[in-house]
Amino acid sequence: MRFERGLEQVVHDARxxxxxxxxxxxxxxxxxxxxxxxxxxxxxxxxSTVLSFDPHPREVLRGEPVPLLxxxxxxxxxxxxxxxxxxxxxxxxxxxxxxxxRQFVEEILVRHIGLQAICVGYDHTFGRNREGNVALxxxxxxxxxxxVDVIPxxxxxxxxxxxxxxxTVLMEHGDVRLASELxxxxxxxxxxxxxxxxxxxxxxxxxxxxxxxxxxKVVPRNGVYAVRVWLPDAELPxxxxxxxxxxxxxxxxxxxxxxxxxxxxxxxxxxxxRVDFIERLRDEQRFPSVAALREQLFRDRQRCMEVLxxxx
Numbered sequence: 457m458r459f460e461r462g463l464e465q466v467v468h469d470a471r472x473x474x475x476x477x478x479x480x481x482x483x484x485x486x487x488x489x490x491x492x493x494x495x496x497x498x499x500x501x502x503x504s505t506v507l508s509f510d511p512h513p514r515e516v517l518r519g520e521p522v523p524l525l526x527x528x529x530x531x532x533x534x535x536x537x538x539x540x541x542x543x544x545x546x547x548x549x550x551x552x553x554x555x556x557x558r559q560f561v562e563e564i565l566v567r568h569i570g571l572q573a574i575c576v577g578y579d580h581t582f583g584r585n586r587e588g589n590v591a592l593x594x595x596x597x598x599x600x601x602x603x604v605d606v607i608p609x610x611x612x613x614x615x616x617x618x619x620x621x622x623x624t625v626l627m628e629h630g631d632v633r634l635a636s637e638l639x640x641x642x643x644x645x646x647x648x649x650x651x652x653x654x655x656x657x658x659x660x661x662x663x664x665x666x667x668x669x670x671x672x673k674v675v676p677r678n679g680v681y682a683v684r685v686w687l688p689d690a691e692l693p694x695x696x697x698x699x700x701x702x703x704x705x706x707x708x709x710x711x712x713x714x715x716x717x718x719x720x721x722x723x724x725x726x727x728x729x730r731v732d733f734i735e736r737l738r739d740e741q742r743f744p745s746v747a748a749l750r751e752q753l754f755r756d757r758q759r760c761m762e763v764l765x766x767x768x
Contacts, residue, residue, distance in 0.1 A: 457532070457535065457536040457540055457541055457542065457543060458542045459545075460542070460543070460544045460545070462545075462546065463564075463568060468567070468569065468570040469503060469505075469542070469569070469570045470571070470572060471503045471572060472502060472569055472570050472571045472572065473493060473496050473497040473500055473502040473503065473504055473505060473572060473573045474505045474506075474507055474565065474569060474571045474575070475490070475493045475505075475506055475574065475575045475576060475607075476506075476507045476580070476582065477489075477507075477508065478512055478513065478619075479506065479535075480512065480524055480526055480531070481526055481622055482526060482531055482535060482538075482639075483525075483617050483618075483619065483622060483639045484617050484640040485617035485618065487538065489577075490506070490535065491538075492575060492605075492607050493506070493540075493575045494538075494539055494540065497541070500572055500573060502573065504539070504541045504542065505540075505542040505543075505544065505569065505571070506535060506543050506544065507544045507565075507569065508528075508543065508545050509546055509547070509552075510528050510545050510546075510547060510548065511547075511548055515548075516548050516549065516550055516553050521672055523627065523672055523673070523674045524672050524674060525622060525626075525639075525674050527669070527673065528545055530646075532545075544569060553584070554584050555583060555584060556587070557582055557583025557584065557587045557588025557589075558583075559583075560582060560583045560588065561588070561592070561593070562596075562600070565602075566600045566602075571602045572603070573603040573605060574597075574602055574603075574605070575605040575607055576590060576607065577606070577607050577609070578590060578606050578608065578609070590604065617638050622635050622638050622639065622643075625638070626674050626675075626677070627675070627677060629677060630677030630678075630679050630681075630736045631736065632676055632681060632734065632735060632736055633734075633736070635676075636733070636734075642684070642732035642734060643674075643676070644730055645674075645675070645731055646668075646669045646673075646728060646729070646731075647667055647669060647713065647729060648669065648728055648729075649664045649667075649724040649725050649726060649728075649729060650666070651725060661716045661757070662716065663699070663714035664714065664715050664724045664729065665712060665713070666714065666729065666731075668713070669728070675700060676700060676733060678700050678701035678702070678739070678740045679699075679700060679701065679736055679737070679738060679739050679740050680700075680736075680737040680739075680740065680756055681697070681700070681733050681734070681735065681736055681737060682695075682696075682698075682734045682735045682737055682764055683695075683696045683697070683733055684696065684731070684764070685715055685717050685729055685730070686729065686730040686731075686732070687727070688727050688729075693730075693732065694717050694718060694719070695717075695718040695760065695761065696715045696716060696717045696718060696731065696760075697715070697716045697718065697756060697757055698713070698714070698715045698716075698731060698733070699712075699713075699715075699740070700712075700713050700740070701740035715731060716757075718757070718760070718761065734764060735763045737756055738756070
């Protein structure tokens, strides 16, 4: 897949069949859109092309940080796996946000990217004050030599799938199983192993303390999770038990991410791990004693192993 980041890297290619969107999560609704795009590109002997943005447009338009389901690099990898041939990521700036819709079509889509067709949702809007829409694209298409395909709404199991819904499912409910159904794969995050306080080892459950590779990556609600952990250069993942929270039994205050890799001994400091969330086991809770916490951890591990075996 060609990955062009920033307008200075964009190479004009009139064969392109383009769709536009942030595509955070590359969830099942996005996947249906991308399959539609690739089918249209094949029909036209063209190049399936996604135009995306970073940071998330809402950060610029509303001045608020947006938790991310996928980093740009993760989005690129997922799209390449699906078969997308070209990904363009432009910085979403105040200048881009204030660009009139006609100018966006003429300068960005036609002059810089090049296109023979564009595929957009029926309610797609773009440009300053969202003044651009399907009708404007259909008006400009004949003038600049591109066709317009309208993509129907994407519904999965009677739900209109959206990145906002998945963020809510993860951050407010910790329902990683439902998130996986909406994404079409387990929700994942990548993090570097850093030194912690070593309490897990004294409990008999040594943990890798994790530092996210992206500060705005979505972290599920505090609790204990069954996960699969991809160690560096591993061909297959290992089972794991993840704790997200403030460790109330030890009067903790700072939120931490810790993963206990089942049946593993070794030094992981400084290593980059990928964690796939399989199922939420329980809420985080405060125990009356360290001994009570240890007993619960043994029960958690047993339940974790059962969940991972059933989902294999």
